[in-house]
Amino acid sequence: MDTLTRMKTMPVTLLLIAVNVIVYLLTVLTGMDIWQGNGEKLLHWGANYWPMTMQGQYWRLLTSMFLHAGLWHLFTNMLGLLIAGMFLEPVIRSFRFAAAYILTGIIADFISIWYHRTTVGVGASGAVFGIYGVFLALLTTPLFRPSARYGFLIYVSMFVILNFIVALFAEGIDNAAHLAGFCSGFITGYLYFFTLSKQDGDRLPQ
Template identity: 75%
Template sequence: MPITLLLIGMNVIVFLLTTLTGMDIWWGNGEQLLHWGANYWPLTMHSQYWRLLTSMFLHAGLWHLFTNMLGLFIVGMFLEPVLRRYRFVITYLLTGILADYASIWYHKSAVGVGASGAIFGLYGVFLALLTTSLFRPSARKTLLVSISLFVALNFVAALFAVGIDNAAHLTGFLSGIVAGYILFFTLTKADGARLPG
């Protein structure tokens, strides 16, 4: 899973750079995050469109980074061997950009950062593929229950937590489901056989 590890490495390096230049390691800082490329409607939608991408590699604190990278590691372990490098990274970036756009459209006065929209996109892809005939039935049933439970618990927890970007999570997840069904037609049984476990 080289792309998964590369993405985790990039997120960690960017986080270390932000903290070394004065960012609070636990909470982050909106003004500093804007300087690094955070997502913010008045800036992003007035010619600074690149923020839709750069904000995916920024995190507001160590716990934010850790939970996102753990989620990315888990889904990448299963999904990257199946999709392989190009499909995996393109899906990650596209669902992440869509999630980031939904985030600032819904929260026009908030500063947005984090990889969670893209990560939820990958979980959406995985869940969609688990409902197809791509994988062997024995693996499909167990993983479908596990992934559904994981996603459901995350959405329930988000309802009671402060500062969780539900717009980004939901958009990433739904766009991932659509992408998963599209990707199904580009995959073969040999791809499905690469599912670990």
């Protein structure tokens, strides 16, 4: 499959990446440091913060998913989204992919501020982990051919495990959001299985 054809099968993935990048550039153009976020400025843009979100500004659960505290934060999240979306979106189709991203991201953001009540939260990582949760759940089902399933099962499992290990030793990583996103995605993946067919599984790019 050539690059252009593959891109046509992942419109939501590309749209989400584009929105995240555009929002990041706008924050930088309005004074945000390119390498690290500023809590006050991020709050102005819609960051997640328990005292504000739970006082009726529930939209922050959504807007915070499209904000990032620095270029490296943005790059790592978008790379993870691109890789997962490249393989998963063609299988579950764009509507399911978008629904899983938003749903798991909101759940992750809520758990994040519930656990970190004095911290300003931003980033797409909860939703990205949600997408990997969906992918891993589907890889444990008969949806895919065994020849295609095992390689991806190893890759996705290693991605998740390594990220959780790194999170144990690194500062500033929101483990609560990652775990909540992944677990909600894993459940969503099993629910999706009952709406998918073998023909859907055969669309897993090789």
